[in-house]
Amino acid sequence: MTWTVGFDLDMTLIDSRPGVSRAIDTLAAEFDLPIRGIDFADRLGPPLATLLVEAGAPEELVPALVTRYRELYPSIVSSIPAMPGADAALAAIEDRGGRVLVVTGKHEPLAQLHIDELGWRIDHLAGDLWSAGKASVLKQERASIFVGDHIGDMRGAQTAGVLAVGVTTGPCDAAELRAAGADVILADLTEFPQWLAEELGPIADAG
Numbered sequence: 001m002t003w004t005v006g007f008d009l010d011m012t013l014i015d016s017r018p019g020v021s022r023a024i025d026t027l028a029a030e031f032d033l034p035i036r037g038i039d040f041a042d043r044l045g046p047p048l049a050t051l052l053v054e055a056g057a058p059e060e061l062v063p064a065l066v067t068r069y070r071e072l073y074p075s076i077v078s079s080i081p082a083m084p085g086a087d088a089a090l091a092a093i094e095d096r097g098g099r100v101l102v103v104t105g106k107h108e109p110l111a112q113l114h115i116d117e118l119g120w121r122i123d124h125l126a127g128d129l130w131s132a133g134k135a136s137v138l139k140q141e142r143a144s145i146f147v148g149d150h151i152g153d154m155r156g157a158q159t160a161g162v163l164a165v166g167v168t169t170g171p172c173d174a175a176e177l178r179a180a181g182a183d184v185i186l187a188d189l190t191e192f193p194q195w196l197a198e199e200l201g202p203i204a205d206a207g
Contacts, residue, residue, distance in 0.1 A: 004123070004141050005093050006134075006162070008148035009104035009111055010044045011170035012189075013086045014118075017041040019076030027069055033057055043171055045150035047105050047130050070107060077113045083169055085189030089147075090120060092193035096203055099123040101141050103156070105130040135159035147192070151180035165195075 010016045021037035028035040035055045043051060048069060049062050057065055093100055101124045104111050108127025115122050126137040134156030138146055146157035149170025157164035158181040165184045166177030174185045186192060 002097070002099060004099040004101050004143045004145075006101040006103050006138055006141070006143040006146040006157075007089075008146075008150065008153045009102055009106055009114065011083070011149045012147060012153070012167055013083055013102070014080050014114055015083050015169075016044060016080050019080040020044065022079075023069060023072045023076050026072055027065060030068065031057075031061065031065060033061075045105065045130075045152055045171060047128075048107070050130075070110065073110050074113060077110075077117050080114065080117075082118055083189055085192060087120075089189040089192040089196075092196050094121070096196075096200065099141075101137070101143055102126070103129055103134045103137050103146070105152075129156075131155045132159040138162055147189075149177075151176055154180035154182045157181065165192075167192075 007013050021041040024035060024037035024040045035057065040051060040055055048066055052062050052065055053059055090100055100122050102111065102122050103126045106127055108125060111125060111127045115125065124141055129137060131152035132155050138156065138160035143160065143162050145163045145165055146153065146160065147165040147167060148154065149167050149172060151172050154164045154166055154177055164182045165186060166182035167186050167188055168174050168177065169188050177185055184195065186195060
């Protein structure tokens with residue numbers, strides 16, 4: 001039977017902080033806003049518009065800021081690396097005949113740029129979804145596990161009724177992830193293949 005594992009993107013599969021920080025600094029300079037990219041990048045997870053308002057951007061400027069950010073974004077994609085263990089985590093699922101689903105708050109066309117850049121085989125991508133809003137796709141794609149770094153990811157997994165795996169590579173620590181509903185906590189994705197092997201047992205011998 002086909003089974004599916006879902007992943008968040010920013011700070012779960014990719015370390016987008018350096019690139020996002022640079023793009024936000026450019027945006028702040030162009031619009032004369034007192035926003036520091038390094039601070040902004042430390043809070044990744046929620047939708048861009050939400051983060052901009054929380055960082056102090058005037059709400060009436062947000063649509064223009066989002067448009068300009070999305071224009072700038074493709075230039076930073078090549079500088080954003082995969083998280084340690086991301087490739088091995090995806091390979092561990094493929095080795096077991098599983099499907100990989102990416103559900104992210106990032107604008108879907110920008111998320112696709114990262115997947116293409118890193119050469120990942122993803123079975124389904126859904127962007128522009130946040131927190132409990134991720135549950136609809138997790139249910140639709142029949143995911144059994146969702147891996148994320150933010151309390152919003154844990155809420156999405158809980159709402160969908162799937163196993164919530166938290167990684168402490170983003171802005172939320174283990175206690176926050178656990179309080180938000182994480183069933184499992186991993187330091188990072190380097191621990192995922194071993195955890196998956198313990199969870200599912202040895203791979204059946206094809207011979």
